[in-house]
Amino acid sequence: xxxxxxxxxxxxxxxxxxxxxxxxxxxxxxxxxxxxxxxxxxxxxxxxxxxxxxxxxxxxxxxxxxxxxxxxxxxxxxxxxxxxxxxxxxxxxxxxxxxxxxxxxxxxxxxxxxxxxxxxxxxxxxxxxxxxxxxxxxxxxxxxxxxxxxxxxxxxxxxxxxxxxxxxxxxxxxxxxxxxxxxxxxxxxxxxxxxxxxxxxxxxxxxxxxxxxxxxxxxxxxxxxxxxxxxxxxxxxxxxxxxxxxxxxxxxxxxxxxxxxxxxxxxxxxxxxxxxxxxxxxxxxxxxxxxxxxxxxxxxxxxxxxxxxxxxxxxxxxxxxxxxxxxxxxxxxxxxxxxxxxxxxxxxxxxxxxxxxxxxxxxxxxxxxxxxxxxxxxxxxxxxxxxxxxxxxxxxxxxxxxxxxxxxxxxxxxxxxxxxxxxxxxxxxxxxxxxxxxxxxxxxxxxxxxxxxxxxxxxxxxxxxxxxxxxxxxxxxxxxxxxxxxxxxxxxxxxxxxxxxxxxxxxxxxxxxxxxxxxxxxxxxxxxxxxxxx
Amino acid sequence: xxxxxxxxxxxxxxxxxxxxxxxxxxxxxxxxxxxxxxxxxxxxxxxxxxxxxxxxxxxxxxxxxxxxxxxxxxxxxxxxxxxxxxxxxxxxxxxxxxxxxxxxxxxxxxxxxxxxxxxxxxxxxxxxxxxxxxxxxxxxxxxxxxxxxxxxxxxxxxxxxxxxxxxxxxxxxxxxxxxxxxxxxxxxxxxxxxxxxxxxxxxxxxxxxxxxxxxxxxxxxxxxxxxxxxxxxxxxxxxxxxxxxxxxxxxxxxxxxxxxxxxxxxxxxxxxxxxxxxxxxxxxxxxxxxxxxxxxxxxxxxxxxxxx
Numbered sequence: 001x002x003x004x005x006x007x008x009x010x011x012x013x014x015x016x017x018x019x020x021x022x023x024x025x026x027x028x029x030x031x032x033x034x035x036x037x038x039x040x041x042x043x044x045x046x047x048x049x050x051x052x053x054x055x056x057x058x059x060x061x062x063x064x065x066x067x068x069x070x071x072x073x074x075x076x077x078x079x080x081x082x083x084x085x086x087x088x089x090x091x092x093x094x095x096x097x098x099x100x101x102x103x104x105x106x107x108x109x110x111x112x113x114x115x116x117x118x119x120x121x122x123x124x125x126x127x128x129x130x131x132x133x134x135x136x137x138x139x140x141x142x143x144x145x146x147x148x149x150x151x152x153x154x155x156x157x158x159x160x161x162x163x164x165x166x167x168x169x170x171x172x173x174x175x176x177x178x179x180x181x182x183x184x185x186x187x188x189x190x191x192x193x194x195x196x197x198x199x200x201x202x203x204x205x206x207x208x209x210x211x212x213x214x215x216x217x218x219x220x221x222x223x224x225x226x227x228x229x230x231x232x233x234x235x236x237x238x239x240x241x242x243x244x245x246x247x248x249x250x251x252x253x254x255x256x257x258x259x260x261x262x263x264x265x266x267x268x269x270x271x272x273x274x275x276x277x278x279x280x281x282x283x284x285x286x287x288x289x290x291x292x293x294x295x296x297x298x299x300x301x302x303x304x305x306x307x308x309x310x311x312x313x314x315x316x317x318x319x320x321x322x323x324x325x326x327x328x329x330x331x332x333x334x335x336x337x338x339x340x341x342x343x344x345x346x347x348x349x350x351x352x353x354x355x356x357x358x359x360x361x362x363x364x365x366x367x368x369x370x371x372x373x374x375x376x377x378x379x380x381x382x383x384x385x386x387x388x389x390x391x392x393x394x395x396x397x398x399x400x401x402x403x404x405x406x407x408x409x410x411x412x413x414x415x416x417x418x419x420x421x422x423x424x425x426x427x428x429x430x431x432x433x434x435x436x437x438x439x440x441x442x443x444x445x446x447x448x449x450x451x452x453x454x455x456x457x458x459x460x461x462x463x464x465x466x467x468x469x470x471x472x473x474x475x476x477x478x479x480x481x482x483x484x485x486x487x488x489x490x491x492x493x494x495x496x497x498x499x500x501x502x503x504x505x506x507x508x509x510x511x512x513x514x515x516x517x518x519x520x521x522x523x524x525x526x527x528x529x530x531x532x533x534x
Numbered sequence: 535x536x537x538x539x540x541x542x543x544x545x546x547x548x549x550x551x552x553x554x555x556x557x558x559x560x561x562x563x564x565x566x567x568x569x570x571x572x573x574x575x576x577x578x579x580x581x582x583x584x585x586x587x588x589x590x591x592x593x594x595x596x597x598x599x600x601x602x603x604x605x606x607x608x609x610x611x612x613x614x615x616x617x618x619x620x621x622x623x624x625x626x627x628x629x630x631x632x633x634x635x636x637x638x639x640x641x642x643x644x645x646x647x648x649x650x651x652x653x654x655x656x657x658x659x660x661x662x663x664x665x666x667x668x669x670x671x672x673x674x675x676x677x678x679x680x681x682x683x684x685x686x687x688x689x690x691x692x693x694x695x696x697x698x699x700x701x702x703x704x705x706x707x708x709x710x711x712x713x714x715x716x717x718x719x720x721x722x723x724x725x726x727x728x729x730x731x732x733x734x735x736x737x738x739x740x741x742x743x744x745x746x747x748x749x750x751x752x753x754x755x756x757x758x759x760x761x762x763x764x765x766x767x768x769x770x771x772x773x774x775x776x777x778x779x780x781x782x783x784x785x786x787x788x789x790x791x792x793x794x795x796x797x798x799x800x801x802x803x804x805x806x807x808x809x810x811x812x813x814x815x816x817x818x819x820x821x822x823x824x825x826x827x828x829x830x831x832x833x834x835x836x837x838x839x840x841x842x
Contacts, residue, residue: 016688018695036729049695051730055721056693065727073727089680093673112684112691163724177727232724356663511668511678 001029001079004440009082011447016085017056020045024053028063028077035072060114061160061236065177073177084239086443086517091242095156102147105129107156107237115160115234118148119193127200138198149190155241155276158187160234191230244280247525248272251341254348255315255322262303263311267323269296270336281532283339289330305331320344339529346432346526349519353435354403361386362394366426369404374423395424402434429530436523443516450509457502464499467491692719 001009009029013022027043028034034042040050054075057063062082065075088111096104105125110116116124122144129139151157161180248271256264273296274285294308303311312334315323322341327333347370355363365384369375375383381391398404409421454461467490474484491499668674688694694716723731 015685017693019697020695021693048732051732052695055726055730056695058726059693059721067727073729088684089677092680092684093677096676097673108684112687114693177729178725180725232722234722234725356666357661359663506682507678508668510681511674514674514677514681515669 002437002440004437004444005079005083006030008440008444008447009079011444011451012082012085015447017053020049021053021056024050025057025062025077025082028075029079029082033066033074033076035074039075067177067179083440083520086513087521089514090246090517091237091239094242094245095151098156099147099151102129102144103151106144106148106151110157110235110237115236117230117232117234118145118191119230121235122148123197126198130198130200138200141197145193152188152190152235155188155238157235158238158241159189160236162232162234191233193229240280243521243525244275246521247280247338247342248275250345250522251322251336251338254341254345258318258320259314262301263315265298265301266293266308266311266315267336269293269298270323270334272296274336281529283529283533284324284335284337287326287333287335290332290334291330293334294331339533342522342526342529343428345522347428349522350403350426350428350431350435354398357401358394358397361390362398365391365394366398366403369424370426370428374407374425376421376423380424399424403431405430429527432523432526436520436527439516439520439523443513443520446509446513446516450506453502453505453509457498460495460498461502463495464491690716692716 006026006029010022010026013025017025023043023045024039027039031042036047036050036054039054040047043050045053054063057077058065058075061078063075063077065073067073091111092104092108095107099106102125105128106121109121109124122141125144126139126141129144130137133139148157159182161182163178164181248268251271252264252268255267270285270288270293273288273292278285290305290309290312293312294305297303297308309332312323312325312332316325316334320340321337322344324335324337325332326335351363351367351370354366361384365380365386368380368384372379372383377392377395380395381388384391386394395404399406403426404424405427407423407425408415409423410416411419411421467487471484471487474487721730
């Protein structure tokens, strides 16, 4: 794990789970697999707190445990999973676009809680939805269950590995840690539950008295004494499926940008058809015949068979090679080259970064070297039609930025520098890795800056929160306009200005984080796909 | 070539013109044998390498660190003009000369090259081009709002473990009203290693974990006997015990039995527990004297009053 990744993980864990969990988590990421006592000793925290922190981390699938010989249980952190926490808003938003509010809330609950049973999810989501509905209406459990089942069918949620039901004839002491198993076919199997009920609206009177909520809430959660029907069957969000969806979205939008709407629809249809048949890590999808594609086009699209064929031929001939033709049976067998598509997307990202950092002439040189693979200094100047001095300058700028590298080809066996060719080349994989590392650093910087800004204005923020609370309570009890204005004036105009600036800055920083994360996704997918092929 | 021997790995990253190796011209002119063998062996080579901080610094420049550096390092330009024969490796140190044809990399002879940078790049470098504005749209706005909302929600979840703050000198009145009430979260102990379970004697959420363990393990039959014994013991010891204390002890005992480890803490904990229990159970001070003891006879020297 690089330092940048560790720093980013540390910031994310601290924001979401607090300092203690962050300390333990970062220690595990740094040092790898360790048993409980060693962790407590090395981090200097009490055993009790280490246990709590590990429970939280295991619950959220950030740490896994393994039983080694002699009964020692070792805990290992999953750094890449910690980095996924950046992407939670994107997952939730995707669920919203696909399955509307119910789906969105289901995925949100699963992501916030790590793992949950289906009944718990349904209940919570129904309660939340009921609160947003108008008075008198409630959300039925059945509807939420239906959405849950649909999410499971399309593999967006999956079951967690479970404790195998062992017979009680097991002699001897129980194992130090349960070995969790999972089988492929059971992963999306929804238990037969008959969840009947409606969402409960939380009464606003619960929150009035300060002392009461504490007493009331624990009782509320242990309200139902009846046994949970699907006890032990936990569900989690299937992040890989979301990633597959993002990848498909990226490919479709790339095709739409390059060609037109109809071709992007064709590609989207092809991707949809291969969702279940092709595992997401394959370099290309299963071949689809033109007839099948024609039959599966969305209903609104009525293009004729010939037009479809023309589109497919056009797509297959495109130099970007998103779609390839693999045979002629069935009207032409077409595949989508997933690996090549990801490569093109990563390359486009690199090109755009070079353009924005160094200018468009640099970008021209970069694209030139990409296209021609290896070029000498002189050839670069000639092909790019840029004066020698500037070309040199730009090349060396890109060289020091590690976008371009030098390849030496010796003419003589003694590698004498005077008798060696030096060729400029772009190694996409290493440039992608370099950019990815930079992205991690950027996000860490963004988060730090945001925390700094918030800390600077902490006093002001608290004051404004209090004022808002006062205004809200006064409005609830029906106060006059004059009184409200008086309270609002507690915050002076320059303070208001300061708050506005703070809000704008924090929004900008947050939005930047989300967008850098999109780049991270593209680069990571490309690197993963390339590594799988080697 | 084999003559290189020890320096084979270094040959492409050597600074040029340090009189180190292959291009070395001795006083008798080009002496191939002498040239191909590095003077002094590998350690000497490394010493000489280390003696030229500028060249090293250039090589280890953060931008270039870690790259396979194919071409030789560009040396200091100051002696460029005076060099007529770049191949004439120096007889001394610190003379910059190129061992390769400078034309090949694109610089003309006599050209002013930029200075060697000897320090890390600035912390906030100036950028020539300003960044492109962020994407704006419905989706992006929604995700932004979601992100901020999630951040707030996470702080209120039971998974957010707060650091215990150090005691402030003055206890603020408003602190009482700003506490966030969090739900208690109990993990499913069946899915976790056994060592995860806390071993405290009293747990607020004891009854819940008890229930979970009951439905899960179903091994409570063996423990009820122990529990009953313990309850009897406790009944003998204490009279004014509250019922919840009893409950706590019950699961405390149950937990310890279920874990079944022979750890020393258990015994120690039980002992401590007993002491505390005894202390709490009655209202009498431990140091109470019975009648007849010498009460205060040797304690207060200046006491004039009579004792009663």
